[in-house]
Amino acid sequence: MLDLKEWRDSLQGRLRPGDRPSLTVGMSTCGQAAGGARVMAALEEEAGRLGLQVDINQTSCIGMCYAEPVVEVALPGKPRVFYGHVTPERVPVLIEKHVVQGEPVREWALVQVEDGTVPYDGIPVMGTSPYYGCQVRVVTSRLGLTDPESLDAYVATGGYEALEKVLRRMTPEEVIEEIKASGLRGRGGAGFPTGLKWSFTRQAPGDKKYVVCNADEGDPGAFMDRSVLEGDPFTVIEGMTIAAYAVGADEGYIYCRAEYPLAIKRLKTAIAAAEEKGLLGRDILGTGFNFELHIKAGAGAFVCGEETALLASIEGRRGMPRVRPPFPAQQGLWGKPTNINNVETYANVPFIIKNGGRWFAAMGTEKSKGTKVFCLTGKIKNTGLIEVPMGITLREIIFDIAGGIQDDKQFKAVQIGGPSGGCLPEDKLDLPVDYDSLTAAGAIMGSGGMVVMDENTCMVDVARFFLNFTQAESCGKCTPCREGTKRMLEILTRICEGEGRMEDLDTLEALARVVKNTALCGLGQTCPNPVLSTLHYFRHEYEAHIKDKRCPAHVCQALLVYTIDAEKCTGCGACARACPSGAISGEKKQPHRIDPALCIKCGSCMEKCKFGAISRL
């Protein structure tokens, strides 16, 4: 029988740099998109050319998306140093200085992880660096630091300790009590207490039960689940196995969106490895407990993130939600009691079991315990994946971790919770990040997307953007969502095009409230949030579009006016040649002018003008 402790002990030390240097490249989807594969090839070529004895490996995303491609260099007995913005051209210098001469290239280094070794001077240490200092990495603790496809690496870092504890020493009821004590709430957005949900499935009558993992991360601007699945698939699998034991299930599904091919590949590899070692499948760890796990790839429908639609999709049907109750805990997959949680929720489970519910409950606020993973994107300096304790303020996240606004522009709003969430203005930045405060302010915790917007973002355009998305993704089953989103989108489009009327704002608000209160599922009930929150906090921008026919952020094309400053214009004619509609005229070497009736507001002239003579109002 598999002895986990013996296996773990035999692996000790193997995770730290061995007796030769190692070079590790971040190869998650974002690392690859930034050119990680080319960097890896360059490392291999250069190491080969110099005849160096080095290990070249890949890892997942350490969270500093802004610095991709990221490469870790580790020498035996020395701290691991992470470099950002590594290009194939920088590789020879990096290898020559750090690997051959043993001196890190300080100006390219991001952080170092000291691991009990003596740190290099002049390089920030991970735990106290500006980017990681306020973070508490639990769910993401292995990301970017271990090989996500290696079960050895998982076990060596404490993996499967929790499952062993559960199967050998705890009853299913005790497991549920421990999760209840932790205060863990669903990380998919709604925030339902996880332990309570498990107890419903546990208590539901029936001898066949399922556990399902919702990995259909569809919110635009969110990639937490992708990062966790690509970076630590085993922790999700272990969490699901524990949940299956607790609720009395012997079969499970991970429903992952098809747009994440790498996550699906890594899950398949991880499932096969766990099955081979008897950590998944029949008679797990010789305890007689069986759990079979399948992967289902989604087929591109946002609404399948809604739990009843997701179940319909696993069953091979159109992914349309149905009325609840009955809840999946009573009647779920193929009519059987089913526990559904999202990726991050399951990923928390092994850590809670290992360290105890009380440890988890010590983090966060009174009603929101533990940590939350967020994706920081938009107009900020440091885009990336972060994990912070609940209760941290938005200001700390945006200005301390993310480094503030790109090009030092003015902050305007932060959008939280994707198409179900809302936009919060500057005076809400000191709100603590927890389920209840965000909901009270008109946003929601959501799954963790956080898109920061600056002065150049038009809030009416943002509302239209989200409505455009939800309207396209509305499954069409219930009238409020199918018709309501369409009408709201029409009004928003009208306003963006300068055809809005003041009474539109009242209609929009009334429609939004009806859809929110009467739609069948979560998609419809929350899709008015971007409209309501922008109407509430940025009403003046709506009014400027309607009354003054002006887009204050200069985004809505129909409302822009391009003019040429006669003082600055040299009459070179570059603008006239670039203009696709022949709207610009003028004699050579004389100031030109734009005919507003012909101008299609494409901005080509402004891009071509070398003298800054064209302005946009």
Added chain:
Amino acid sequence: MDASGNNDMNIKAKALADVLERYGGTKGALIPILQEAQEIYGYLPREIMQEIAKKLKIPFSQVYGVATFYTQFHLKPRGQNIIRICQGTACHVRGGARLLEAISKALGIGKNETTADGRFTLETVACLGSCGLAPVMMINEETYGRLTPEKIPAILEKY
């Protein structure tokens, strides 16, 4: 049809038969079967959907209903290379629309259209989940990040 065309049809039919065989009797297999059928044919021809319905002993309307519900399925042939431009929030605020415009102009086709030579199909996608590198696009399985309209021609040339 020439001999090689016939041969190609036979290989595809054989592959589909294997898929149907493999999923035989599995609950909820319709979506994975359609996904694999589309891998084989590049899209879902009507007669293939009819054959799947027959094999699974379900009405054609059910297969058609599923195929038209999910955006991943295509009922018309597509180009050799699929360009998918991300329209997510992060890409939107970082100029994703200008990217779509630039590619559309470079290829002379609009959204969901295929170039006359069948080389490219232009599609949009709600979010590729690489928001840290916005704006992004995918060509086939390759993701490109931190794009500007100026970078487009060189990338398209590779295909």
